[in-house]
Amino acid sequence: xxxxxxxxxxxxxxxxxxxxxxxxxxxxxxxxxxxxxxxxxxxxxxxxxxxxxxxxxxxxxxxxxxxxxxxxxxxxxxxxxxxxxxxxxxxxxxxxxxxxxxxxxxxxxxxxxxxxxxxxxxxxxxxxxxxxxxxxxxxxxxxxxxxxxxxxxxxxxxxxxxxxxxxxxxxxxxxxxxxxxxxxxxxxx
Numbered sequence: 001x002x003x004x005x006x007x008x009x010x011x012x013x014x015x016x017x018x019x020x021x022x023x024x025x026x027x028x029x030x031x032x033x034x035x036x037x038x039x040x041x042x043x044x045x046x047x048x049x050x051x052x053x054x055x056x057x058x059x060x061x062x063x064x065x066x067x068x069x070x071x072x073x074x075x076x077x078x079x080x081x082x083x084x085x086x087x088x089x090x091x092x093x094x095x096x097x098x099x100x101x102x103x104x105x106x107x108x109x110x111x112x113x114x115x116x117x118x119x120x121x122x123x124x125x126x127x128x129x130x131x132x133x134x135x136x137x138x139x140x141x142x143x144x145x146x147x148x149x150x151x152x153x154x155x156x157x158x159x160x161x162x163x164x165x166x167x168x169x170x171x172x173x174x175x176x177x178x179x180x181x182x183x184x185x186x187x188x189x
């Protein structure tokens with residue numbers, strides 16, 4: 001399957017107008033599984049479904065002018081980035097005043113205020129990840145591939161062209177760095 005994806009991506013790069021139509025059936029289930037894993041980490045009551053997320057990711061990727069994906073790993077890295085941006089945009093939109101971002105949900109059963117949801121966590125992660133990307137782009141890419149695309153450490157290493165051992169080190173460093181940055185940000189508010 002990996003070589004088939006690479007072949008189709010090469011055809012897209014060469015301007016084959018029909019190649020994009022062949023790509024979705026080949027990568028759909030894998031993208032859907034990644035999206036489902038990622039959405040399972042979201043708060044209960046999530047309205048975005050894995051299928052909708054995959055379709056939005058695919059539209060963004062195929063709609064890109066001159067995507068120039070080198071291989072399967074590069075394509076899935078781009079998919080992870082698109083997935084991250086979609087989820088961040090959704091979290092920001094939910095938090096905005098226009099969409100009731102200043103209101104707290106009340107659980108009718110318990111009539112207690114809900115704890116701040118993962119949207120805040122996701123936004124804090126995104127801000128910290130953006131800062132990490134400025135100084136350590138490959139490390140940040142490993143995080144995106146692991147967290148947003150749900151790839152294993154081995155798959156993320158392969159996608160970035162580094163050894164598994166290097167990716168393990170990057171992952172450990174990134175987790176510690178991001179935790180410190182997120183905690184720094186939470187003490188400012």
